Amino acid sequence: MRDDDKQFDLVKRKTRLENLIHKYNTEGQVKFIIEHSGGDFTDYKVEDKRYKETLAKITSELQKIARVQILDRDYISNYIFAKDDIVVAVGQDGLVANTLKYLDNQPLIGVNPDPMRFDGVLLPFKPDDVELIVKEVFNNNRSFKEITLAKATLNDGQSLLGVNDIFIGQKTHVSAQYILNQNDKNERQSSSGIIVSTGLGSTGWFKSILAGASKISTGCSGREVRLRQREEFKWNSDFLYYTVREPYPSKWTSDTMVFGKIDKTNSLKIQSLMPENGVIFSDGVEEDYIEFNSGNEAVISIADHKGLLIV
Structure with missing residues (x-):
C-alpha cells in the first residue's frame, strides 16, 4: 500500500x-x-x-x-x-x-x-x-555509514559544507595570499591554495597530494619515500587534514604550516589577503563557491552533523 x-x-x-x-x-x-x-x-x-x-x-x-x-x-x-x-x-x-x-x-x-x-x-x-x-x-x-563533513564559515555568516574536500584559494592560476592561524600560531603564506580533506575524501585529492609529495621526496633524496597519514582516516573520523599546495617561502611568507589536523577542539582560521578572485568551494564544484577576499576570515571545522549513506 x-x-x-x-x-x-x-x-x-x-x-x-x-x-x-x-x-x-x-x-x-x-x-x-x-x-x-x-x-x-x-x-x-x-x-x-x-x-x-x-x-x-x-x-x-x-x-x-x-x-x-x-x-x-x-x-x-x-x-x-x-x-x-x-x-x-x-x-x-x-x-x-x-x-x-x-x-x-x-x-x-x-x-x-x-x-x-x-x-x-x-x-x-x-x-x-x-x-x-x-x-x-x-x-x-x-544500516548506514556515517560520513564526517567539513565546514567553512565566514565572518559575514556565509557557510559551505564539503563531503570530500574544501578548497580555499584563488579562482585563477595565480598565488593565493592569506594568513593561517592554528594553536596560537600565525603564518602568512603564498601558495596555490589549501585543501581540507575528510575521511571520505582521503582516497581522492588527499591521496594524490600524498603521492606527489612522496615522489618529489624520493626524487630529491635519492631513496624511496612513502608517505601516509599518521592514523587511519575513516569516513566517520572526527578529524580533518589540511594541506597547503606549493607553498612559496619569501621575505614576507613562510612555509612551516603546510600540513595539519583539524578536530572538534582545534579549528583552522584563515584570513584572506586577496583583493579579488578569492574563493572557497567544495567537492570540485567550482561554480558553487563563496567569495573569499580581503576582509573575510574563514573558520574551517567539522560540521555539526554527519551524512548518512545507506549500505
Whole structure:
C-alpha cells in the first residue's frame, strides 16, 4: 500500500549527451563534432539511453511505495529536503557527494546506473536492488555509514559544507595570499591554495597530494619515500587534514604550516589577503563557491552533523 505521507527525492544528473546538446543545440551537431574529432558517438547514445531507462525503472518502483520528487543536480542547492524524506541519487560518485552536503540527517541511497561503466565507490546498489533496499530503508531495517563533513564559515555568516574536500584559494592560476592561524600560531603564506580533506575524501585529492609529495621526496633524496597519514582516516573520523599546495617561502611568507589536523577542539582560521578572485568551494564544484577576499576570515571545522549513506 502506497504511503502518500512519505516522499522519495530522486536526484539525477544530465548525461554527457544532454550536456553537449545543451551546448551545441542539436543532437545532429553533437554527432558531427564527436565523429569529426574521431570519437564514438554511439557510446554517448548508449550511455544516455541506459541512464534514462534506469531512471524510469527506479521512478516507477518508488512511486509504488510513496510520492516521488525528481530533482536535477543543478537545483539541489536551492531545494529544501523535508526531515522525513528518503533521498535516492542515481549517477556517479560525485552526484552522491554533492547531494550529501545539502542533507541534514536524511538517509541517502546511492544507485549505480551502469556498473559496467562506473566503479561507484559511493554507489553500492545496482538498479535491480532498488525495490528491496528502499523498502528496508522505508521500514528502518537498513544500516548506514556515517560520513564526517567539513565546514567553512565566514565572518559575514556565509557557510559551505564539503563531503570530500574544501578548497580555499584563488579562482585563477595565480598565488593565493592569506594568513593561517592554528594553536596560537600565525603564518602568512603564498601558495596555490589549501585543501581540507575528510575521511571520505582521503582516497581522492588527499591521496594524490600524498603521492606527489612522496615522489618529489624520493626524487630529491635519492631513496624511496612513502608517505601516509599518521592514523587511519575513516569516513566517520572526527578529524580533518589540511594541506597547503606549493607553498612559496619569501621575505614576507613562510612555509612551516603546510600540513595539519583539524578536530572538534582545534579549528583552522584563515584570513584572506586577496583583493579579488578569492574563493572557497567544495567537492570540485567550482561554480558553487563563496567569495573569499580581503576582509573575510574563514573558520574551517567539522560540521555539526554527519551524512548518512545507506549500505
